[in-house]
Structures are given as structure tokens and as C-alpha cells.
Amino acid sequence: MNLTVQEFIEEYKTQFQTMFAYSYEEGTTEQHYTALGIFIKNYLSRHWKETRESYIKEGAKQVYYFSMEFLPGRQLRNNAYNLGILDIIKEGLTELDLSFDSIAEAEADPALGNGGLGRLASCFMDSLASLSIPGNGNGIRYQYGLFRQKFVDGYQVEVPENWLRNRNVWETRNNKSTCLVRFGGNVWLEPNDKGYYEAKYENTLNVLAVPYDTPMVGYRNNKVNNLRLWSAEIPVEEEANYHTLDEIQPISEITQVLYPDDSNYEGQLLRLKQEYFMVSAGVQSIIRHFRKYNVPRKNIPDKIAIHINDTHPALAIPELMRILMDEEHLTWDQAWEITQKTCSYTNHTILREALEKWPIDMMKELLPRIYMIIEEINRRFVDYHLPLYGERITWQTAILQNGVVNMAHLAVIGSHSVNGVAKLHTDILMSDVLKDFFEIYPERFNNKTNGITQRRWVHLANPELTALIDEKIGEEWKRNPAELKVFKGFEQDEETLKQVAEIKLNNKKRLADYIEEVKGIQVNPRALFDVQIKRLHAYKRQHLNALHILHRYLEIKRNPDKEVVPRVFIFGAKAAPSYVYAKQIIKVINSIADLVNNDPDIGDKLKVVFFENYGVSLAEKIIPAADIGEQISLASMEASGTSNMKLMANGALTMATLDGANIEIKDFVGEDNIFIFGLTDKEVYELKANQSYQSKELYETNEQLRRVLDALKDGTIPGLNGEGSAIFDSLVHYNDEYFVLKDFESYVDAQNRADALYAKPMEWTRKSLLNIASSAPFSADYTIKRYADDIWKVKQYFTGDEGVQPLDEPLA
Numbered sequence: 001m002n003l004t005v006q007e008f009i010e011e012y013k014t015q016f017q018t019m020f021a022y023s024y025e026e027g028t029t030e031q032h033y034t035a036l037g038i039f040i041k042n043y044l045s046r047h048w049k050e051t052r053e054s055y056i057k058e059g060a061k062q063v064y065y066f067s068m069e070f071l072p073g074r075q076l077r078n079n080a081y082n083l084g085i086l087d088i089i090k091e092g093l094t095e096l097d098l099s100f101d102s103i104a105e106a107e108a109d110p111a112l113g114n115g116g117l118g119r120l121a122s123c124f125m126d127s128l129a130s131l132s133i134p135g136n137g138n139g140i141r142y143q144y145g146l147f148r149q150k151f152v153d154g155y156q157v158e159v160p161e162n163w164l165r166n167r168n169v170w171e172t173r174n175n176k177s178t179c180l181v182r183f184g185g186n187v188w189l190e191p192n193d194k195g196y197y198e199a200k201y202e203n204t205l206n207v208l209a210v211p212y213d214t215p216m217v218g219y220r221n222n223k224v225n226n227l228r229l230w231s232a233e234i235p236v237e238e239e240a241n242y243h244t245l246d247e248i249q250p251i252s253e254i255t256q257v258l259y260p261d262d263s264n265y266e267g268q269l270l271r272l273k274q275e276y277f278m279v280s281a282g283v284q285s286i287i288r289h290f291r292k293y294n295v296p297r298k299n300i301p302d303k304i305a306i307h308i309n310d311t312h313p314a315l316a317i318p319e320l321m322r323i324l325m326d327e328e329h330l331t332w333d334q335a336w337e338i339t340q341k342t343c344s345y346t347n348h349t350i351l352r353e354a355l356e357k358w359p360i361d362m363m364k365e366l367l368p369r370i371y372m373i374i375e376e377i378n379r380r381f382v383d384y385h386l387p388l389y390g391e392r393i394t395w396q397t398a399i400l401q402n403g404v405v406n407m408a409h410l411a412v413i414g415s416h417s418v419n420g421v422a423k424l425h426t427d428i429l430m431s432d433v434l435k436d437f438f439e440i441y442p443e444r445f446n447n448k449t450n451g452i453t454q455r456r457w458v459h460l461a462n463p464e465l466t467a468l469i470d471e472k473i474g475e476e477w478k479r480n481p482a483e484l485k486v487f488k489g490f491e492q493d494e495e496t497l498k499q500v501a502e503i504k505l506n507n508k509k510r511l512a513d514y515i516e517e518v519k520g521i522q523v524n525p526r527a528l529f530d531v532q533i534k535r536l537h538a539y540k541r542q543h544l545n546a547l548h549i550l551h552r553y554l555e556i557k558r559n560p561d562k563e564v565v566p567r568v569f570i571f572g573a574k575a576a577p578s579y580v581y582a583k584q585i586i587k588v589i590n591s592i593a594d595l596v597n598n599d600p601d602i603g604d605k606l607k608v609v610f611f612e613n614y615g616v617s618l619a620e621k622i623i624p625a626a627d628i629g630e631q632i633s634l635a636s637m638e639a640s641g642t643s644n645m646k647l648m649a650n651g652a653l654t655m656a657t658l659d660g661a662n663i664e665i666k667d668f669v670g671e672d673n674i675f676i677f678g679l680t681d682k683e684v685y686e687l688k689a690n691q692s693y694q695s696k697e698l699y700e701t702n703e704q705l706r707r708v709l710d711a712l713k714d715g716t717i718p719g720l721n722g723e724g725s726a727i728f729d730s731l732v733h734y735n736d737e738y739f740v741l742k743d744f745e746s747y748v749d750a751q752n753r754a755d756a757l758y759a760k761p762m763e764w765t766r767k768s769l770l771n772i773a774s775s776a777p778f779s780a781d782y783t784i785k786r787y788a789d790d791i792w793k794v795k796q797y798f799t800g801d802e803g804v805q806p807l808d809e810p811l812a
């Protein structure tokens with residue numbers, strides 16, 4: 001299927017006319033987006049079908065990645081690129097006097113996730129397809145994605161994100177594969193004459209789960225995997241029972257909106273409904289597949305792997321038990337063996353407040369049969385472990401504790417594999433958060449450091465850099481990222497360094513134009529672009545960044561004639577709507593931006609830009625233009641981070657604490673090519689254990705720090721209504737939970753080192769090049785290959801020599 005430009009032009013014109021009944025010349029950008037999306041979807045549909053058929057024919061083991069969140073980003077460019085028809089389409093459109101770039105901007109960015117966890121799921125989907133691994137995504141088709149963020153007077157305001165307003169061209173509603181999910185009511189077990197107990201239900205709320213399938217296109221390998229997102233509807237045969245909107249509400253609300261919190265667990269009934277809805281529909285459709293192809297049930301673990309992305313889908317464990325026992329009539333022991341061998345779990349956070357614990361009463365009432373099963377899992381666990389491990393360990397690891405269902409415990413007990421997402425994070429799971437489990441099941445624990453897809457984050461987001469790498473080392477690195485290291489050979493090559501610097505400058509110019517367009521702020525593209533993009537959370541310490549900016553501002557005011565390295569500080573971050581402190585930090589940074597950007601004494605020396613509505617599409621614009629990536633979480637708190645990897649791959653130098661994957665970045669790039677500062681995780685643990693930290697002392701004894709902190713509340717910053725004082729109080733009077741003041745000095749020091757280096761452009765660019773060339777180990781292709789080999793035991797299904805090749809070099 002080699003499309004030519006002329007074929008494309010003819011087919012596209014017809015496509016447009018068929019859809020809109022007038023000529024393409026009269027179309028709006030949005031219509032062109034729709035027509036082009038449908039064109040591409042038609043083009044890939046054969047591969048989609050053939051991929052599914054080939055997996056069935058081969059009897060391939062398939063993995064199902066269960067996740068409450070996916071953040072795929074816009075798909076038009078990515079799909080065309082992976083299919084290998086992007087250039088043809090671009091050329092054809094140009095001949096038609098249309099611009100691919102503007103058309104691509106018309107696509108809604110599906111914000112079906114909060115942050116790192118959701119984006120990781122989508123990078124993984126891309127890698128699964130590109131590695132020719134039979135991998136399916138299973139999630140929720142939220143009608144409203146994560147809220148759209150607006151700033152009003154510098155305050156965050158949330159607006160609904162109606163991403164489905166225009167047609168979603170990528171999805172296919174699949175009426176053939178619906179299933180019923182039951183909530184509430186009464187359940188009991190009745191012996192029958194066939195010799196087993198039958199589960200009987202009455203007065204349940206029945207919800208129809210309707211799958212919408214979205215193609216996940218592999219890189220140049222003719223493979224298209226499936227992402228299945230479920231939507232809740234009234235079962236057709238019960239339609240007559242529903243009369244008013246109020247009556248429909250309990251059903252329609254299930255998939256209406258994504259919970260906008262990525263760090264704070266709230267035991268809300270609706271969230272529990274969402275979790276069970278997605279899990280039940282997903283597991284049912286897997287088992288139906290087995291029935292259809294008559295696979296013996298005991299072979300389930302040889303044929304499928306279910307991956308649980310954080311605890312949110314952990315009910316897959318009791319749901320699989322339920323189906324195997326109640327519907328497939330296996331015994332408990334048979335069902336349990338299958339379930340454990342099938343399921344695996346990734347932990348994404350050590351924040352205690354993020355760990356899911358459902359009230360037993362709520363679970364019992366909403367999911368009576370599931371609760372019975374959890375109770376039995378717990379009973380057997382306790383009975384078995386009590387004599388072996390004693391009271392303390394057994395009760396601390398039990399699933400049912402103090403009136404709640406501990407979902408992490410359920411996930412660990414019901415899985416054969418438990419992994420963290422960076423080396424340090426996994427170590428902390430084993431030595432602290434899940435320590436007792438590590439004692440019981442040491443063999444289950446393993447590390448899988450996160451990764452990113454270079455296809456979206458480098459090839460497409462940074463085409464100039466990609467072309468340069470192609471020119472210098474050939475194109476092999478695109479299929480085999482390890483090849484990127486060859487680029488290191490150019491670190492002393494002046495011409496290459498100049499080219500790298502020029503590309504960065506071009507990217508910065510484009511971003512500067514965009515900043516002017518959307519924020520009305522003029523920035524100097526030659527200034528150092530310093531970027532922090534991630535959810536707003538105290539542990540990520542955007543306020544440490546803000547203190548440093550204030551410090552710079554005060555220094556420039558005190559020494560107006562001193563030469564400084566000009567900087568543009570760039571932020572993108574949403575705060576959970578109920579997270580007051582995070583919202584106060586947003587307001588303070590916005591007010592600092594007002595102060596700094598409008599002070600004539602400051603000029604180009606310092607600018608602060610806080611973008612509204614940070615998400616995948618904005619990240620694609622910002623990351624290629626970054627000189628510094630801020631990764632400044634308190635050591636031990638950030639499980640991995642993934643923007644650190646994206647920024648480094650685009651030549652940003654990392655400003656980092658020794659946390660999450662920053663440590664591995666440092667190991668690969670070398671400590672001379674990264675700015676490390678701050679407490680280590682051990683020091684943090686020690687300070688917490690001996691309670692010796694007193695932030696107020698630092699305030700009182702460190703004059704530089706005091707000046708900066710005082711500026712938060714003495715009127716220096718315009719437009720605040722107590723937000724500066726609130727942050728001041730948390731840092732000075734409430735003893736600074738995240739050790740911001742403790743790390744301040746060493747942070748400023750590292751920032752000064754960055755200035756000094758930036759003043760030597762060739763040296764800076766050399767380190768930038770080394771970052772680019774050292775980023776290969778963070779390709780999600782490697783991460784996925786390790787999941788596939790170590791956890792899922794799924795194979796790559798090559799039909800030729802296409803696709804991302806078997807990876808020769810075990811990295812990390």
C-alpha cells in the first residue's frame with residue numbers, strides 16, 4: 001500500500017466531497033481535519049483488522065493494560081507519521097493550497113488523564129504497537145476530560161473540557177461487544193443440582209458498557225493495536241423503566257467526567273463506580289474472547305496478562321475471580337491460581353494521601369459480590385500468614401483494616417508482579433511503603449524505570465533536531481534507539497554544535513512567538529529558557545522555583561548595573577480544584593510574573609510565563625525550546641517523572657534533586673552534564689526521623705533567604721490576597737513539610753552554575769548534545785520490552801523485518 005501524492009490528492013478530494021457534499025476548496029479547517037482524520041482511519045483500518053486477526057490466528061498471548069487514565073494527545077500527525085504517509089499527505093495538501101499544520105491544530109487533545117500516569121499509559125500503547133506486541137488498552141471514555149484551566153486575575157478557574165463536542169474521528173463504537181455491569185442489590189449463593197453454588201442477584205442497577213475502540217498505530221510495521229474505552233448507557237431492554245433525566249443520572253454520570261485529582265484520595269462513591277465499571281467491562285470482554293475461541297480456562301495465564309496501572313483498576317482481581325467462579329464454575333483454588341498468574345501491578349506514588357482505601361460499608365453496598373470475594377481473599381491471606389509471620393506483619397499487610405479495603409494490599413496479594421517506576425522508587429517500595437510485603441513476597445518485586453516515546457516527543461515535536469541526527473548518524477536510531485549514542489561522537493565537532501544551537505534557537509523563537517500570541521509577553525529567544533511543566537503539587541516544589549525567581553528579581557533590583565544571564569521562566573501546571581495550597585502557589589507565581597514582566601528596570605533580564613491549560617499539545621511546543629528542565633521535587637517523593645526524560649531528549653539540561661528517574665538520568669549523562677542539588681533521600685529520611693529540622697531557624701539566620709521570604713508578604717508582589725502570606729506561613733511557621741528552605745541555598749548555587757555555563761555557549765551546547773545522545777535508555781520501547789519479557793511474557797509478532805527491531809542492548 002504505497003500511497004502516492006497524486007493518489008492522495010484524488011482520494012482526499014473525493015473523501016471531502018462525500019462527507020460534506022461540497023468541494024474541498026470551501027471547507028473550514030475543522031472540516032478538513034475531520035475529512036483527513038477519516039481518510040487516515042480508513043487507510044489504517046485494514047491493518048487494524050489484520051493485526052487483530054493475526055493475533056488470533058497465532059494464538060498470541062495478549063496483554064491488557066488497564067488504566068483509568070490515558071493521555072494520547074492529538075493523533076492525526078502521529079498516526080500519519082507511524083503509517084509512513086505524513087510527508088505524502090503534507091505535500092498533497094500543499095498542492096491543494098492547504099496547510100497540514102493548521103489542520104492538525106484543529107484536533108481536540110483528549111485530556112482523559114491527570115498527568116504522568118495517564119501519559120505513560122499512552123506512551124506505552126505507542127511502544128506496544130511499534131514493537132509488534134499484542135497489547136490492548138482498557139479504560140474509560142470520559143465525556144468530559146480533565147478541566148480546562150483558565151486564569152482570572154492570576155487565579156485558576158476550571159472550565160469543563162468538552163472534547164467530544166466535535167466528532168471524534170478516531171473512535172469506533174462497537175455495539176457488538178457491549179456488556180452488562182451490575183451494581184448494588186442483593187446477592188446470595190445458592191447450591192444447584194449441578195454441584196456448584198450459583199450467584200443470585202436481585203434489585204441490581206444494571207449498566208450497559210459500550211466500547212469505543214481507537215486504533216493504536218505502530219511505527220512502520222503495519223500493526224495497529226486497540227485502545228478500548230468504555231461508556232456507560234442504559235441497557236436497551238430496560239429503557240422503558242427510565243423516564244426522567246434524574247432517573248438516568250446514576251447511569252450517565254458513571255463515565256461523565258474524569259476525577260481531577262492526581263494525588264489525593266477521596267473515597268467517593270462515584271469514583272468507585274467508575275473503577276468497577278471499567279474493570280468489569282474489561283474483564284468480561286476478555287473472558288468472552290476465551291469462550292468464543294474455546295480456550296481451556298486453565299490456560300488463561302498463558303494467553304493473557306492483565307496489567308493494573310496503579311491501584312485504580314485493582315478490582316480486576318476480584319472481578320476475574322468472580323467470573324471464573326460464578327460463570328466458569330472453577331473452584332476457588334483454580335480461580336486464584338489463574339488470577340495471580342494473570343495480574344500484575346505497578347505502583348506510581350509513595351504519597352500516603354494518594355493510596356486508595358475504600359470504606360468497607362461503601363464497597364459492600366455497591367459491590368456485594370465483589371466484597372464477598374475480597375473478604376475471602378483476605379481471610380485466606382490472614383489464615384495462611386498468621387502462623388508464618390506473626391501478628392504484626394499479618395495485620396499490617398491485610399486487605400481489610402480499620403473499616404477500609406486497602407487497595408494496594410489487594411493489588412499486591414492478587415498479582416505475581418509488583419513494580420515501581422524508577423530504581424529509587426522501587427527501593428523505597430521495598431524498604432518502606434511495601435516493606436512487609438517485600439518480606440513475604442520478595443520475588444514479586446521488580447523495577448521498571450519509565451520511558452517515553454521518542455516518536456512523539458522527538459521525531460514529531462522536534463523535526464529539525466531529528467533531521468540533524470538523521471544527517472549525522474543515519475536513520476537507524478529511529479528503529480533502534482540505542483544507536484543514538486553514536487551522536488555522542490559529535491560532542492567536539494564545532495559544526496554540529498553550531499547546528500544543535502541553531503535548532504534550539506529556532507525552537508525558542510517559535511515558542512517566543514507563541515508566548516507573545518497567547519500571553520502578550522515579549523521574551524528574548526536568546527535568554528535561557530527555564531522550564532517546569534508538571535502537575536502543581538507541594539512535593540514538586542514549584543514554590544522553590546518561585547523563591548529563586550524572587551531572589552533573582554531582588555538581586556537585579558539591588559545591583560541594576562550588574563550583568564546577568566537573561567532568563568525566561570516558563571511554567572505549565574494544573575492544580576487539583578480542591579487543592580487550596582497548590583492554587584495559592586499558582587496565584588503567587590502569576591503575581592510574580594506581573595511584577596517582573598512589567599518592571600522597566602528588569603527588561604530582558606527576567607521574564608516569567610505561566611501558560612494556561614498545560615497538556616500534551618502545549619508540552620509538544622514547550623519541550624523542544626527548553627534549555628533547562630526543572631526536576632526539583634523533594635528527594636524520595638517523585639516516583640519517576642517523565643517530563644525529565646522528554647526534556648533531556650530535546651537537549652535541555654536537567655536541574656535536579658536526586659529523586660525518581662533523575663538519578664538514572666545523571667548516571668547515563670554523567671554528573672558533569674546535569675545540575676544536581678539538594679538533600680538526598682537518605683538525608684530527608686533522617687531529618688524526618690530525628691525531627692531535627694526547624695525551618696524557622698533558616699529564616700532567622702539566612703539573610704538572603706529572609707529577604708526573599710519577606711517579599712512574599714510585605715507588599716513587594718502586587719495583587720495578592722493573602723496567598724503569599726499563606727505560603728510564607730507554611731514555610732516558616734508550619735515547618736516547611738517539603739524542605740523548601742533547606743534546599744534553597746543549594747538550589748540557588750546550582751542555578752548560578754547554570755548561568756556560568758550558559759555564558760559559554762559552546763560548552764553549554766556540548767552538554768546539550770550529550771543529553772540528547774544519552775536519552776536512548778529512556779525510550780519506552782525498552783521499558784515495554786522489559787515489561788513484556790519479565791512480567792507479561794508476551795512476544796513480539798514480526799511478520800517481516802519491519803517495526804522496531806528486537807532490542808539487542810539491554811539498557812538500564
Ligand code: 26W
Pocket residue numbers: 114115116117118120261262263264265266310348349354355356421450638639640641642660
Ligand atoms: C486516587 C487519586 C490518584 C490519582 C492518580 C492518586 C494517584 C494518582 C497517580 C499515581 C499520580 C501519577 O500520575 N503519578 C505519577 O506517575 C508517573 C508515571 O509513573 C510518574 O512519572 C510520576 O513521578 C508520578 O507522580
